[in-house]
Amino acid sequence: MKLLPPRSPIKGSQEMLLIPCPYCGNRPEIEFAYGGEAHVVRAAAPRTVDDTAWTEFLYFRKNPRGDHAERWRHAYGCGRFFNVKRNTYTDQIEASYRIGETLP
């Protein structure tokens, strides 16, 4: 799903990650909006995809404990979406790469 929760910048004081935007460099999390799991591919011709696959695309996500490829948007910066590889347990970010690039 492609929904981002609305974010108010004033709610950011508890957000602590340091996120490397591939366009701007390291910025505090307060400047970003989370965009859910990365590499969830929307089929180029949705008509050709069966119901099961489309339901999977709509609703099913990995939610792992550990390495996770996820989307972020530099909402209060350059505005670009990009992908991040983050460990959901340690919160350590191992990679940050542009949309269209593959997970390093």
Place this chain on the structure above:
Amino acid sequence: MTQPYRLSTGGRIDRSRTLTFSFDGKHYTGHPGDTLASALLANGVHLVGRSFKYHRPRGILTAGGEEPNALVGVGRDDAHFTPNLRATQVELYDGLTSESQNRSPSLMRDYGAVNDVFWRFFPAGFYYKTFMWPRKAWTKFFEPRIREMAGLGRSPKTADAARYAQRFAHCDVLVVGAGPAGLAAALAAAKTGARVILCDEQSEPGGSLLAEPEAMIDGLAAAEWLKAALVQLAAYPQVKILPRTIAFGYFPHNMIGLAQSLTDHDGEWDDSKPRGRLWQVRAKQVVIAAGAIERPLVFPDNDRPGIMLAEAARIYLERYGVLPGRRALVFTANDVAYRTALALHRAGCAIAGIVDLRPDAGGPLVTAAQKAGLPVFPASTIAGTDGRLRVTGATIKPIAGGSGQHVSCDVLLMSGGFTPSVHLFSQSRGKLVFDSTLDAFLPGAPAEACSVAGSAAGLQSLKEVLDSGAAAGGGAASYQVANAPLAQGGFIGAVPYHGDPGSVRAFLDYQNDVTAKDVVLALREGMRSVEHVKRFTTNGMATDQGKLSNMNALGIMAPVLNKPVPAIGTTTFRMPYTPVPFGYFGGYARGELFEPERRTAIHSWAAAQGAVFEDVSLWKRARYFPRGTEDMRQAVARECRAVRNGVGIFDASTLGKIEVVGPDAAEFLNRMYINAWTKLQPGKLRYGILLREDGFVIDDGVIGRISDTRFHVTTTTGGAARVLTMMEDYLQTEFPELDVWLTSTTEQYAVIAVQGPMAREVVQPLVEGADISAEAMPHMSMVECRIAGVPARLFRVSFTGELGFEINVPADYGRAVWEDLMESGRPYGITPYGTETMHVLRAEKGYIIVGQETDGTVTPDDVGYAGMIGKAKPDFVGKRALARAAFAAQTNRKQLVGLLTDDPAHVLEEGAHIVADPAQPKPMTMLGHVTSSYWSDALGRSIALALLRDGRARTGEQLYVPLENGNARVTVVSSVFYDPEGVRLNG
């Protein structure tokens, strides 16, 4: 007052100045350098509070931030009042006003102490179990009683008069704790040129060195070495030392939260200065030198006032020049308590005995005590204490058994050894490793760029502590140390006391009144993990987070479960390390800055007219414009009449606006909205519906085609940011091949709706460069022109069902154009109307409001908009989801309908449910719910919109809306109540 327990010399207090303060209305004196706790002890005051659950009299137990008992409220008035402060951390100032907590009417006579008499009825799990009693017992008896009695402190009723500052900072090395390890780390790091922040919770740096009269470091007395170290650090311009600063939280990526107290220590007399500052420090490296916390021993009645930690008593003596009592009994499993006994002995305090749990205690301190003639009881325990508001004596028994011996004392000083402060390290998600020789959890592999030095890492000798600090700071210094004591030995669990375990209370968690027996009971009830025991007994759940109790709880659990301590595990440490007042987190975000208000260009005009405003997301919108004594219903009826019969004017500036530009703009909108856009001609408007990928309506709005490559998209007021983000998402990630630019123009345009049969007459005279006659400019068209001399995008559009225009002008001209329109409309009785009238008028026409008629589970067909779907389009967001068999299989989806009540005066409640048979036993079959409901002036009766199962097929059916005061019968009708043919639109 005389401060009878103050020594004439020694300590770091300034005896040349005397400060006056009050505690529970009684006046005392102290000196600069005192804490409230040390000043109270100097005056012989030990009783400072009542315990949480049993209201037991409690005294000062510690000399630091781990204090569980001595919680006080401080402040000269309600606006400067802070509850639950630890008296051990409150610095004394002249005029300080403080009060004890959790007692009524007074500390000496507390009615709540009845709980102590009936303590058997308040066992562990009491709170959980009472939930299972009859509801009445809970609401009528337990809850009010618990609320009244179990409060910790009182909340001030007035707004906090203080200001709070916030700061972001970066550094190479953040050192937490300015004791010997932290100072050594800061010195080593500073020498490498690193930017260093050194913070410490106390009023001055030094940690344990502030009460260290004997040890020598590099040939200097500890206090002299401390002075020299601070001089050395001050010479580095890139080193910042923050006293009175708690590192309360360790967040990902080496972000540390610091709470720096700025004016508390001298009484917050000047409100123009910030009281405190919240730091968010991003450090390349963190050195945790947080020290260690002395553990109490768990023995029967170990909570009477006058019972203290041994090292705390020594700190009161050495740092504050205070004798905690005249006759001390020491109970220990650690060598350093002997040092306390020796120091007190030298200062003139009688030592009633040193009771040592260990059979074979040896070493220089033990020898020194024996040499000084202090009575030592090895392999012994304390089986109980007596004294009501102050300890008066205790019974010593050999562990091996046999008869006890009663000794009198006025203080009982205990030491169970030291627990390293691993809180911050654990918060950083570093792994803890159990050290069975120390009976302590020590920092293991770190998860962040951090290291732990000193006694926080379990080190016991001052030399090791200093050297570990130097190493953590990137140095290799090897400190020379002499005459330093070794803090070896310790005990966890409940000490043996040879009594009936059912008849005694040995306190484990002082703040939450948890006893050793409670933990055993929890295990008997089947709790196994330490997290279960914690929740069942509430051990460690008070504001001190079990700083004193966690290890002893594990020590009690281990033999009962027959498991080693690490197999039971330790609980999670959470921020804040010690409580931080709310104001620090609020910072500047209070009052008008708490949530910024958004105001339109016309806001000031509406306010001057006496409009009543409502909040729509962050916007302030005029809801109605009352005249004279009108109430809302009267004002709205008048405004509705004006629009239907003449002309009204409405500020629609809050509508979201997005400029969609580029060669592929139409194709982009084709893929985003359900409607077809390719064939829409420049100069035309279309009502667009936006779905989420799951097929449900998420937004709507009128979209104008300005040119082949440019669209003016409007969104709902609340959806503007969401829609732009969604568009950016698809454009950047799914359709990057499209050449399109998106720009938010919400705040660039003021939007003025002029609606009603006379609308054209009002607008026409102000228009330059366009023909707005009915023929030249039909419904759903637009033109770029000048209005009142201002460049404008003029839309012929209606959300009222009447002939209407929406005028988009640069926001800075919004109010001027509005006033010109008012002037132009004067002959026609132009009437400003607000959002309430807008809602009524659109409901009369059955126009939906996204978020009111839709709730995230509504498809275009559900609201009757299936016909708008561009059938020929291969794809748009949500199309594939709508084609799923799951949707097709649903034959009874909720659909938009109108409802008319039998009683035309009855305006239904929005959100009310609809049923077929009000006599059906509960749970009844819900057929749908009322989404909008108003009094319609045009129809002279109430109207309602509803989402109803299979609603369109139910037209004409009579259903029921069960309400609190009876069932309302309704008839299902079309959702368009007024002018169903739509002739008025085309006027």
